[in-house]
Amino acid sequence: MIALLLALGSSLAYGCADFLGGLGARKAHVLRTVMVAAPASLAVELLLWPVLGASFSAGALAWGAASGVASAAAFALLYRTLAIGPMNVLSPVTALVSAALPVGVGLLQGERLTAAGLLGLPLALVAVVLVSAGHGAGAGRPSRTALLLALGAGAAIALQLICLHQAPSDSGVAPLITGRAVASAVTLAAAGLLHRRLGDERPAYTMSAAAGVLDSLANLLFLLAVRGGDLTVVAVITALYPAGTVLLARGVLAERIHRGQLVGLGAAAVAVSLLALT
Numbered sequence: 001m002i003a004l005l006l007a008l009g010s011s012l013a014y015g016c017a018d019f020l021g022g023l024g025a026r027k028a029h030v031l032r033t034v035m036v037a038a039p040a041s042l043a044v045e046l047l048l049w050p051v052l053g054a055s056f057s058a059g060a061l062a063w064g065a066a067s068g069v070a071s072a073a074a075f076a077l078l079y080r081t082l083a084i085g086p087m088n089v090l091s092p093v094t095a096l097v098s099a100a101l102p103v104g105v106g107l108l109q110g111e112r113l114t115a116a117g118l119l120g121l122p123l124a125l126v127a128v129v130l131v132s133a134g135h136g137a138g139a140g141r142p143s144r145t146a147l148l149l150a151l152g153a154g155a156a157i158a159l160q161l162i163c164l165h166q167a168p169s170d171s172g173v174a175p176l177i178t179g180r181a182v183a184s185a186v187t188l189a190a191a192g193l194l195h196r197r198l199g200d201e202r203p204a205y206t207m208s209a210a211a212g213v214l215d216s217l218a219n220l221l222f223l224l225a226v227r228g229g230d231l232t233v234v235a236v237i238t239a240l241y242p243a244g245t246v247l248l249a250r251g252v253l254a255e256r257i258h259r260g261q262l263v264g265l266g267a268a269a270v271a272v273s274l275l276a277l278t
Helices: 002-027 030-052 058-084 087-108 115-132 144-166 174-193 205-228 231-238 242-253 259-276
Strands: none
Touching: 002 030, 002 205, 002 231, 002 242, 002 259, 030 174, 030 205, 058 144, 058 174, 087 115, 087 144, 087 231, 115 231, 115 242, 115 259, 144 174, 144 205, 144 231, 174 205, 205 231, 231 259, 242 259
């Protein structure tokens, strides 16, 4: 039950981070936003080091670094995917893959679900698709390249979560610190190579930093959740993060929540209740 609550907290934090990061990216090039968010996120994890401890063993360094590379790849692929569009088709594909792959890994590693879990898990996957899908009117058919990018983005997000799960359980926040340092280095290197394309707009510093702090919190809650629960359950609950983004867009930007998304939110509530019984 504690793992489930931690996963819900991680999902909410990821959704809020995406919302703030998306708003920040409207004011300046997305890499400028990440150049503020990444150091802020790393700073939070360094502050957590004395509180939660960190053991930089070979396993923690290796899996943490792998999660950082996957995180950087996920960022690049996701934004390229959404730039090509249509978002309301490609976003559910990305979210579904990011949930399904960790579920498959968990089942292959011997995790088992009760009858309630066997009902709740596929329902949660359906909810992920419905919540992350926008209004379907006027949506064009995605190209093969766009679909491949969406699959790649979902796989990269999934690999980040799987790598964090594989890190030694006694390593504290070492995998998070290592992963964030690697992801920050990759992002800054990319920004340096593309500096002429970044434009002159100044990033929204407060908003971008808040997105980084929330992303760091989401990673921490996910790590604690998988250390106390099954990857199959934690990953699919975490993948419901678009719900937080949708609700914030409704409350802050007055964006309309479409009928399919409302159905998805209801399905998510039922799925979480079923998974809680496991």
